[in-house]
Amino acid sequence: MRYHLVIPHSIWPDADLQTQMISDLKLPALGQMLGRGRRMPARPQSWHDWLAERFEVPGLPAAPLTLGMDHPDAEPGYWLRADPVHLHVGRDQLSLQDGHSFPISQADADGLVRALNGLFQEDGFHFVAATPQHWYLRVPQDPQLVCAPVDVVNGRNIDPFLPKGPDALNWHRALNEIQMLFYTHPVNDAREARGEPAISSVWLWGGGTWPLAHPPVLPASRILTNDVLVQALGIAARTRFDALPARVQDLPAQDAMIVLDALGTELIANDPQGWRNAWQQLEAEWFAPLLADLKAGRIDSLAFSLPETGLAVEVDPGMRWKFWQGARLPWQL
Structure with missing residues (x-):
């Protein structure tokens, strides 16, 4: 044995x-x-x-792999993990805190994802909060992004780990839009009133085609x-x-x-x-x-x-x- x-x-x-x-x-x-x-x-x-x-x-490709557990009826296509994170503002950097390390209710997740889908509807993006900590993004085609897994970035300055690829700058702008959307969202107002970390953004990683070939x-x-x-x-x-x-x-x-x-x-x-x-x-x-x-x-x-x-x-x-x-x-x- x-x-x-x-x-x-x-x-x-x-x-x-x-x-x-x-x-x-x-x-x-x-x-x-x-x-x-x-x-x-x-x-x-x-x-x-x-x-x-x-x-x-x-x-x-973590996204299509975990979709098989979290959302097996997902529409076929290219999916990314878009996990909720808290961004800690330091003197000269933003450091990431993984959403697994603080409480997130399904209601909070659903509220923020509804706002995301409203913001990016014209881009053909579709966000899903399959679980409170596992969020997903379906995009019209492979964005050819190189992304770092969220556990690799946890506790670190996010700058060296931001998505890379031919269209990376547009994705960076999208992440900035998400941060601004979340900053003023009522879900985060309520979280902060309860003494919980704000959900500052999402972290994109683990892209791939669902179902797996x-x-x-x-x-x-x-x-x-x-x-x-x-x-x-x-x-x-x-x-x-x-x-x-x-x-x-x-x-x-x-x-x-x-x-x-x-x-x-x-x-x-x-x-x-x-x-x-x-x-x-x-x-x-x-x-x-x-x-x-x-x-x-x-x-x-x-x-x-x-x-x-x-x-x-x-x-x-x-x-x-x-x-x-x-x-x-x-x-x-």
């Missing part, structure tokens, strides 16, 4: 802050397995690029995950996926890919201490029990993939005899 553990978002975007957070971080079970395991070929990749490669979906190719016969994008890939491949169990003891007794997405949750919340705590929780609830199972022979082997660090390691029970190989953490390899 072989488990493949995939751990995205293992790098904090601010390198100096990460150095402080990991300086005294103790992860003995993970360190032992990574230090004594066999390194496999890998290179640093973003989470989205890693998924695109493993599931054989070029460009990883080709289904994803599954890299494992069974996948356990709470990651929405991985779940969407499973649905697009017309296969069953399982939610991540709370305990190692509840894992299936068969080969499986296990996506541990706790670090991404804290990254979206822009909570560095929460990210550090998530590592400690993974150590206690996953790495230590799995190491015990490996040493007891209840597992034949473990594989680790940490996309952003470019790390892939295979571990088997024979690792216990490699005393000369010391513990190593992901940032030391």
Whole structure:
């Protein structure tokens, strides 16, 4: 029995802050397995690029993928994610806060989307608030935009990540119009009166044609995950996926890919201490029990993939005899 553990978002975007957070971080079970395991070929990749490669979906068009979960009756055509965000005004920049990190009701989402559809009706744009946090935009044709995923931009200055392409300036103007529309909208007046962050704009990303021309190719016969994008890939491949169990003891007794997405949750919340705590929780609830199972022979082997660090390691029970190989953490390899 072989488990493949995939751990995205293992790098904090601010390198100096990460150095402080990991300086005294103790992860003995993970360190032992990574230090004594066999390194496999890998290179640093973003989470989205890693998924695109493993599931054989070029460009990883998140919008049509998640439409299959959020709005499966959507009209065919070219769709973008147009997710609600808060823009924090700094001294010389605007930084983005992902809509998953603050409350949004469906009523608020619907109210703002109605205003968007009124503003852009003549352009042939159609916005849909499929869920409070997942908004979509259907456009008449492929805009040939290069867009950064919202989780990559979260907590950062938006300027380097604004959409790029032959018509980029017109899209930048459209985003400015959206910001002005939202600034004076009654939905945001009510939100601010309740002490909630204003929904300042939308973030465009993940464009592609719905429905997908080709289904994803599954890299494992069974996948356990709470990651929405991985779940969407499973649905697009017309296969069953399982939610991540709370305990190692509840894992299936068969080969499986296990996506541990706790670090991404804290990254979206822009909570560095929460990210550090998530590592400690993974150590206690996953790495230590799995190491015990490996040493007891209840597992034949473990594989680790940490996309952003470019790390892939295979571990088997024979690792216990490699005393000369010391513990190593992901940032030391």
